[in-house]
Amino acid sequence: MLVERNAAALTNIHAHRKIRKTAVSLALAAVLAAGGSLNPAGASAETHEAAARYAITPQPVTVDGSSAVIPVIYSEGSTYIGLRALTEHLGLAIDWDAGERAASVTGRGRTLKVYPDTGVYTLNVNRLYGELPILQDGSLYVPLRFLLERLGYGVSYDQASRTIEVETIQENPLQIVTVTTDGGHPLVDAQYPQIEGFADTAVMGKINETLKKENEARIAEGIRQLGEAEKWNSELKTDNPEIETPQSVYSASYVVTYNENGRLSLYSDYYFYGGGAHGSTVRQGYTFDLKTGELLTLQEAAGSKDYVGIINREVQKQIGDTGLYLIAPFESVEPDRDYFLTHEGLVIYFQQYEYTAYAEGMPEFIIPYASFK
Structure with a gap:
């Protein structure tokens, strides 16, 4: 299966x-x-x-x-x-x-x-x-x-x-439900969230539409990648019949990380494997304002004008404290850097191979909310 x-x-x-x-x-x-x-x-x-x-x-x-x-x-x-x-x-x-x-x-x-x-x-x-x-x-x-x-x-x-x-935790009054889809392709196995039971149906609809469109676009791109991988593997098999070509796969999964104080935050992991030693994952964070249904920018979530400097200092400190080995120097987060929220703080994460080797996964840095005050 x-x-x-x-x-x-x-x-x-x-x-x-x-x-x-x-x-x-x-x-x-x-x-x-x-x-x-x-x-x-x-x-x-x-x-x-x-x-x-x-x-x-x-x-x-x-x-x-x-x-x-x-x-x-x-x-x-x-x-x-x-x-x-x-x-x-x-x-x-x-x-x-x-x-x-x-x-x-x-x-x-x-x-x-x-x-x-x-x-x-x-x-x-x-x-x-x-x-x-x-x-x-x-x-x-x-x-x-x-x-x-x-x-x-x-x-x-x-x-x-x-x-x-x-x-x-006193959670926001809503329920999370899961949509499971293959996007019409046998090698796709994707899940993404929708919300139910929220009093403001207009906001709920806006959030659900954003998540639906984003994931449908990601799945479409995954299907394109699968087509290229399967074509390449087929040609490889034709030229080298003795080679066992791997099965390509594309999947999407999500984790809700924060559902408090009028905000809903989560991340989705989009995974593709088309051959080689291992696949690759791209992570995308989504944080919504439940008053408007809009995605919050990093600055809006942090609530501080000096948010970039605060985040940089915390990330540098945590890199030093943990001895995290970097394959590229970390200097600064982008003003519109991806993030997600947890009960403990705002989380900055590195994508695979962005600053660290594959074996490190996706390092996460929790910036306590008190840091922005």
Whole structure:
């Protein structure tokens, strides 16, 4: 199936997210099939646990101001939360679907499913990509920030108290629905968002039309690229019958990153593979003013005349702090640079190969909102 080919191809694109190749799917079934129990006895759960052993750390958290301690795993810069803690402290429901081979977490009007065989997640039907869960000692651990932000929670860290702070975000009164289309081409697998249930139907229609037109144009360009790639591969195969030519693919996916305070922000990743070692992705951010339905410029989102200087200083600092290796010097963002918003701040990102090697993915730099005041 095309989705399966996309999942395999996109593994390269999301390598910078450190997708784990832990064989956990059979263990998930053993762990979750019987009423969602997360600590089954028996050898089946033990057999398919992660090859590496991780330290289980009791981590202080606050959930909307209430204190708790939860078991977490720290691995390669990510924090993984014990799945049981989601039910005990956030009231989220968990389940295992043996037919789909997927673990699900449900709450706040949405369901996030993880397919451990591929590392693919779905939020309702919106396809996402993230780190695989970790199974250890019969307990399942999932990426904390990735999961909670998709379910409408803000996640921050208080350095002084070393506490993870989780808060329920007061979201704008609208729903996100997903349009899935192949654009009339068998090698296209694209998804893009539309909004429903917003009181101002004129604004809603304006936003939906913008997203529809933008994605239809991107898909049309993807189909053109596919035609060129398939022609080139066919000629290569004719001249070299012994060569196995790869299957070309074009896909689009999206992530809603901010739905607060009268603004809606998201990004779409447009992926093309036509042969070679790996494909390429172009990311596009979209931030809308829910009063007007208009796209906000970077300056409008920042709300500061010196926004370019502020962003440059923050990006330079974060490059230095992380030791990010650059293949081209970073000097300044463009005044109309692409961006998106999150609960924590305004995010500037580098496209693939723009300043860094492919293995770095798309580095992101969060500029706290307080920086612009």
